Amino acid sequence: MASLLPRPRSVLAPGAVHVPEWLGPERRRALVAACRAWATGPVPMRHTRLPRGGVMSVQTVCVGWHWQPYRYSRTAQDVNGAPVAPFPSWLRDLGREAVAAAYEDPEVARAYTPDVALINFYEGAATMGMHQDKDERSSAPVVSLSVGDTCVFRLGNTETRTRPYRDVELESGDLLVFGGPSRFAYHGVTALRPGSGDPADGLARGRLNVTLRMTGLPG
Numbered sequence: 001m002a003s004l005l006p007r008p009r010s011v012l013a014p015g016a017v018h019v020p021e022w023l024g025p026e027r028r029r030a031l032v033a034a035c036r037a038w039a040t041g042p043v044p045m046r047h048t049r050l051p052r053g054g055v056m057s058v059q060t061v062c063v064g065w066h067w068q069p070y071r072y073s074r075t076a077q078d079v080n081g082a083p084v085a086p087f088p089s090w091l092r093d094l095g096r097e098a099v100a101a102a103y104e105d106p107e108v109a110r111a112y113t114p115d116v117a118l119i120n121f122y123e124g125a126a127t128m129g130m131h132q133d134k135d136e137r138s139s140a141p142v143v144s145l146s147v148g149d150t151c152v153f154r155l156g157n158t159e160t161r162t163r164p165y166r167d168v169e170l171e172s173g174d175l176l177v178f179g180g181p182s183r184f185a186y187h188g189v190t191a192l193r194p195g196s197g198d199p200a201d202g203l204a205r206g207r208l209n210v211t212l213r214m215t216g217l218p219g
Contacts, residue, residue: 015180017102022175032202064116102177114212123206130161137216141179148197156186
């Protein structure tokens with residue numbers, strides 16, 4: 001549920017900006033509906049298997065490009081061989097709007113042309129270990145949108161998975177953008193707050209996280 005106390009916009013680190021409650025109820029519901037459609041295919045949502053045999057606790061589906069550790073492709077050879085769902089123009093526009101809201105710089109926003117979305121679904125004890133988003137050829141910012149249960153997001157440094165880091169709770173509707181000096185910071189999700197979401201958002205349980213990125217890949 002929404003916090004009772006005001007949650008102001010904050011700079012977590014240089015280039016990393018948290019904008020609470022950026023997505024209103026209508027936009028949250030629309031994003032959930034879109035994610036439900038993508039989750040059914042052509043490449044379905046699944047638990048990604050890592051190269052060393054481990055399986056991620058979150059479930060993932062991609063739009064625009066298919067991500068598998070640690071590369072992008074247009075088809076999901078590790079799932080069912082199908083081509084990934086196309087990246088819609090409205091999602092690109094949403095990404096530009098998000099960058100504008102975070103950085104308050106229209107020129108930076110106009111240059112932002114995301115072409116891939118990774119949608120992660122967290123439920124129960126699902127977490128995300130500390131990692132860098134570095135499979136892209138572009139160093140453009142990453143846009144992160146949250147809907148559903150609150151999570152504890154950990155933003156670290158660019159050198160190690162350990163301290164210094166900062167923890168922040170991301171609630172439904174929150175926007176987080178990290179770029180510039182924080183673009184390749186280690187980050188992860190250490191915990192979920194089950195039951196903290198609002199069913200009116202269209203998500204009965206769990207947390208949806210939509211991350212938009214520029215791959216820098218041709219085509």
